[in-house]
Amino acid sequence: MKLQRKLAVTVIATAALVLSSSPAFAGQINGSGATFAQPLIDVCKVEFTKDTGHTVNYTAGGSGKGRTDFTKNLVDFAASDAVYTSDFPANLEYAPVYAAPIAIMYNLPTVTESIYLSEATVAQIFSGYITNWNDKLIAADNERTVKTVKFKTKKQTTKVGGKNVTKTVPVLDKKGKPVIASTSEKVVNIDLPNQLITVYYRTDSSGTSEQFGKFLKGANAGANERLWPKTASGTFANSTPNNISTFFNFQGASGSALVAAGVKGKVGGIGYGEVSWATDNKLGVANIRNAAGEFIAPDAAGTSAFLGGGTIEANGSLTADYKKSISGGYPIATASYGLVYPEAAKKNPEQQKIVAAWHTYLLEQCAKKFPEKGYAQITGALYDKAKSQIAKIK
Structure with a gap:
């Protein structure tokens, strides 16, 4: 009898320990949207589940698909690299929870160092005016004196998978801006091959395409306006100055993963997408x-x-200034947004708590835990805005 009572006490104590270490409420939320966000979400949602017990399901079908799903109330949240221009949902808040560079990725096996491209050259490649890698304009960018910037870095230790992991990250000042260690000039002389350029672009409704188009138009405004005169569009082919459907060296693909795969599979290929797609496919970046x-x-x-030189709008979005002289700034960068429902939407309160916790985790933990993915942690005034937007999720 004594043995039975001792076993019973042990079982009850064990059960109590299990219950006390489990989340009080473990649920799941569903989201859809940007493929730009996918590399970060895929790794960080695993950490979120370990830390909170909650599950995040995310389908990356493009920013346009995310906005459509959000409008139709099919998801608890969406991710988009661009804001709505029409068909606004009745209840909507933008939460700028991470940022990243849009890389120009390319496949040139004989070129062993990163190439250099001016804004005008990028526009002419992606509109079909430049069709060969040995074009004189590309050569001029890569046979010259270039100005470069080096940022201060530090070692940072965070918990990933329950273990302490130390990684190198930028040093930020009190305003959340990266600190420049030095600027310098160097002479480059990179030989580009006599190789046809094959351009890979997004065919789906893409916030990445829209932000890339904003750079091409904004950076070439003024004297080079003719290079990219059209307004940016989520459908890349709609914003190009030429009808690229008639160009044999343009290849469309749906989503960042397929764009990167296309570039990887074609010598001479070039495309655009969040930098980790290039890194994961071992492609060069310009x-x-x-x-x-x-x-x-x-x-x-960068x-x-x-983005520190941009304008924070009342709705939580950020407007970039492509003509503003910002030392060290990488000019094809974008903040990306969680689309969330505020209190007025009268959503399930338990689901909303998870949505708020997930976006707080994206904002404060994900880029910090996985700096190798190339995402920038939101800091400074934009961080404060993001926190106030997330606070509206009730």
Whole structure:
């Protein structure tokens, strides 16, 4: 009898321990949207589940698909790299929870260092005016003196998978801006091959395409307006100055993953997408000239520097200034948004708690835990705005 009572006490104590270590409420939320966000969400939602017990299901079908699903109330949240221009839902809040560079990725096996491209050259490649890698305009970008920037970095230790992991991250000042260690000039002389350029672009409704189009138009405004005169569009082919459907060297693909796969599979290929798609496929990425005349690599520090010069709108979105001289700024960078329902939408309160917790985690933990993915942590005034937007999720 004594043995039975002892076993019973042990079972009850064990059960109590299990219950006390489990979340009081473990649920799941469903989202859809940007493929731009997918590399970060895929790794970070696993950490979120470990830390909270909640599950995040996310389908990456493009920013346009995310906005459509959100409008139709099919998801608890959506992710988009661009804001609505029409068909606004009755209840909507933008939460800028992470940022990242849009990289120009390419496949040139004989070129062993990162190439340099001016804003005008990028526009002419992606509109079909430049069709060969040995074009004189590409050569001029890569046989010259270039200005470069080096940022201060530090070692940062965070918990990933329950273990302490130390990684290198940018040093930020009190305003959340990356600190420049030095600026310099160097002479480059990169030989580009006699190789046809094959351009891969997004065919789906894409916030990445829209933000890329804003750069092409904004950075070439003024004297080079003719290079990219059209307004940016989520459908890339609608914003190009030429009808690219008639060009044999343009290949469309749905989603960032297929764009990157296309570039990887074609020598001479070039495309655009969040930088981790290039890194994961072992593709080269170009240094892009900014309005300060510097050639900057697509990384988190350059992204933070560039977006720090933008305007924070009342709805939580960020408007970039492509003509503003921002030292160290990578000019094809974008903040990306969680689309969420505020209290007025009268959604399930338990689901809303998870949505708020997930977006707080995206804002404060995900880029910090996985800096190798190339996303920039939101800081400074934009961080404060994001927190106030997330607070409306009730």
